Amino acid sequence: MKKTSMPYAGRALVAVLLAAGLMAAGPVMAQNCVDFQGINHCPVGQAALDVAASGNGLIVSGLGSEGNDGVASRFAPTVHWNAMLQVPTGSASQSFDLSSISGGESTSGLIVEPKNGRYRVKATFTGASEASTYSVLVYRDGVLQGALGGFSGDPNPPAQGGGKASTGLGLRNVSQQIALYVDGFYMGEIEDPWWIWLFDFSISSNGGGCNWGIALASAVSVSLPDGSELEGDEIRIQEEVRGDGHYPYLGFESIEIRGTSDSFAIRQELAEGSG
Template identity: 35%
Template sequence: MSISAFRPLAAALLLTAAPAFAGADCVKYAGLDHCAIGAATLEVNGDVLQVSGTGDAGEDGVASVLPADTVDWQAGVRFSGGNSSSRAALGAEAGGEVISRALVEPGDDGLHLSATFTGSDGPGTHSILIYRDGRLVGSQGGVEGDRYLNIDDWFDLYWEIWDLIGFHNRVANGACVWTFGLGEPLALTLPNGTKVKGDEIHFVEEVAAGGHYPYVSFDGITLRSSLDLQIVSEETH
């Protein structure tokens, strides 16, 4: 399976944090500053951060401004609606540099989930690990950034499948990890065609032997989407 290079939606993540959000409307949620991206508007309603006004181009959304020493970020995300052209892009930043991206978009065969890692001196590849009830049930290493995991059990409703989304610097060699929790086990296909059913997906950066990831923490997460969304929980460490 292969996808083209990240489209303009994801390419926008290459913007550094300061210029992109200068003068943006910001609110406080879960003890963190959150700033609107593009035409999006933010509103805190009780325990929920509502992100509204996103356009079809998928360039609007929210930026979480994190402490400079953050090594773990996790949030509960709920998308509103969805159709065959809906998409979302996440970015992790450190010191104004985008160090990793993740992209979710529909394809002819299902919902495509992919990641790239930009800060390592390694081979530019990653591993995909799939878990079910906390047990590893499938994996593939050496995955290039233009390959994707396919979520086979998908239709428009499955923009509501997400449970928790996270980004972490927690591997011994400093490599970064994206985690995607699903509300229930779903049929998934790895890039090599292996089919498995799981409820948690990890994209783990591969660092060359003797190498080390140059970033030991991160300070921002961006989420751009063509769908309005809610953040229902958020934690950092």
């Protein structure tokens, strides 16, 4: 599988982006919608939207602690979307809930939330005719370094105090003292939280499976359950579609992002391709 590059200049300056998925589409306020970078945005819940005076960001504020507030990006049916989010420095309690919307229904998502001094992240997919699992693929400079498959959306945390997950894929950036684990990602020992998040979502033309992407600012050490070590700067979370039924969604028309820590900003965003 070839890596699909995320189209952002100055990528080396961007810290890891994780995103989170909400599996039920919530209420979107019809009023107070704004346009930013050619995409219509409407507040979700009690959030407020404001384009920065410099024009280089859409500020999403008024987020409560329950995870019900955020923004819905709306566009013509598409198959690929990506964005750069920024959170205030020191927002270690920020959770994100991100979902794709197809035909008015949530079909895929990522969840990222602080837990016991770490961030937990898991993927969920609902569009296939049967319950689907997902694979995690690790790349460096566009070259596949390793992959593991058969994960479900249920997290499988590592033992308290860190270490490798009992199953899944572990990532560790020693300089930042951050660890990630998959089958539920875990990102641990948070001292200086990342404050730029870069991610993408797409639907493949082969079977209609959904894919999430996480870009890293630079290569990090990757530890596999068998003890082998990899280096990677991009992670792809790829749905494994099973069953003979027709995949009901071949595109999506909205991405909803909710947060829990006062505010965040969308700095760059792009939706492209025909759904």
